[in-house]
Amino acid sequence: MKYLLISLLFIFSNSVLKASKVDTVSTYSSSMRKNIKAVVITPYAIKSSEKLPVLYLLHGYSGNQADWISKVKEVAGYADQYKLIIVCPDGNFSSWYFDSPVDPTWKYETYVSSELVSWIDSHYKTINNKSGRAITGLSMGGHGALFLALKHQDVFGAAGSMSGGVDLRPFPLNWDLSKRLGSYAEFPERWDNNSVINLTHLLTSKTLPLIIDCGTEDFFFPVNVKLHQKLLDNNIPHDFITRKGAHNWEYWSNAISYQVLFFSKFFKIAA
Numbered sequence: 001m002k003y004l005l006i007s008l009l010f011i012f013s014n015s016v017l018k019a020s021k022v023d024t025v026s027t028y029s030s031s032m033r034k035n036i037k038a039v040v041i042t043p044y045a046i047k048s049s050e051k052l053p054v055l056y057l058l059h060g061y062s063g064n065q066a067d068w069i070s071k072v073k074e075v076a077g078y079a080d081q082y083k084l085i086i087v088c089p090d091g092n093f094s095s096w097y098f099d100s101p102v103d104p105t106w107k108y109e110t111y112v113s114s115e116l117v118s119w120i121d122s123h124y125k126t127i128n129n130k131s132g133r134a135i136t137g138l139s140m141g142g143h144g145a146l147f148l149a150l151k152h153q154d155v156f157g158a159a160g161s162m163s164g165g166v167d168l169r170p171f172p173l174n175w176d177l178s179k180r181l182g183s184y185a186e187f188p189e190r191w192d193n194n195s196v197i198n199l200t201h202l203l204t205s206k207t208l209p210l211i212i213d214c215g216t217e218d219f220f221f222p223v224n225v226k227l228h229q230k231l232l233d234n235n236i237p238h239d240f241i242t243r244k245g246a247h248n249w250e251y252w253s254n255a256i257s258y259q260v261l262f263f264s265k266f267f268k269i270a271a
Contacts, residue, residue: 043079045080164220168194
């Protein structure tokens with residue numbers, strides 16, 4: 001019994017020592033002139049000469065940088081399992097990850113696609129080109145991930161979305177969108193230009209590996225189906241996953257496992 005206990009303690013302590021490292025860092029946005037927090041998860045065993053791919057993982061409306069790590073405990077383990085860095089930035093309460101034409105102090109497209117990426121590449125040993133970068137997120141972050149990747153294909157090599165708000169126009173009164181874009185009635189072109197579904201013309205058949213996931217009971221399900229159909233009509237390859245589920249953490253905690261596997265395969269092929 002004594003030796004069994006010692007063995008179990010050794011196994012437990014060894015697993016703790018080998019756990020991925022989770023840090024909350026402060027990054028600086030020169031475009032918004034403020035510090036912004038991000039959670040950075042790194043694998044436990046990194047060789048001194050080794051450069052790792054990075055997955056940017058975005059939170060949803062009303063969330064922050066701690067959402068993923070606090071609500072889906074498995075996320076930290078994915079850094080170890082797939083040998084990658086995971087970065088969860090604070091996208092503010094309702095940025096929708098674009099540069100607001102209404103308020104110049106909200107420039108989250110510039111922050112995530114340029115300032116944050118540069119900061120991560122300068123502070124960690126990363127594969128600092130698009131073959132080593134992917135981006136995904138949930139809800140507002142699902143919109144943000146596809147929006148940023150489609151507009152910045154020189155930065156991100158692959159992209160995903162979970163329950164993403166991929167067309168903003170059906171929701172003119174929701175989630176502070178009018179605060180970021182102006183009212184839909186007055187500025188419809190802004191809503192057009194910032195909806196993912198209207199940016200598919202930026203894609204060609206092989207430019208950007210995509211994975212899109214949405215539950216059948218989700219209020220964003222109809223717009224995700226429309227995006228899927230539009231990509232099919234334009235011969236844009238993509239993975240489209242749907243199953244029973246609503247707009248909640250139970251669904252996203254399942255969805256993220258498929259997304260990380262997809263990006264891991266991308267990183268291996270692109271290496």
